Amino acid sequence: MKYLVIYEKTVTGYSAYPPDLPGCGAAGKTLDETKRLIHEAIDLHVAGLREDGDAIPEPTTIADYVST
Numbered sequence: 001m002k003y004l005v006i007y008e009k010t011v012t013g014y015s016a017y018p019p020d021l022p023g024c025g026a027a028g029k030t031l032d033e034t035k036r037l038i039h040e041a042i043d044l045h046v047a048g049l050r051e052d053g054d055a056i057p058e059p060t061t062i063a064d065y066v067s068t
Helices: 031-051
Strands: 006-009 014-017 026-028
Touching: 006 031, 014 031, 026 031
Parallel strands: none
Antiparallel strands: 006 014, 014 026
8 A cells, every 4th residue: 555644844853644544653853764764653553453453544645736
C-alpha cells in the first residue's frame, strides 16, 4: 500500500503523519530524518494492526497543489 504523508516544518525541525493511519506520526530535526522515522513508524503501525487482528485502513487521501 502507498500512504500519503504530510510533512510540516516546526520550530525544532519537521513533523510528519499519514492522514489515513490515525495515531501514527513522527518528528525529527531534519526532513531526511523525519522521512526515515515516518517510514519506520508506518511499518510498525501497520504491523501492530495486523498483530492485533485489526483492519488495515485503505489509503484514500490524495493531495494536489493549487497555484494562485
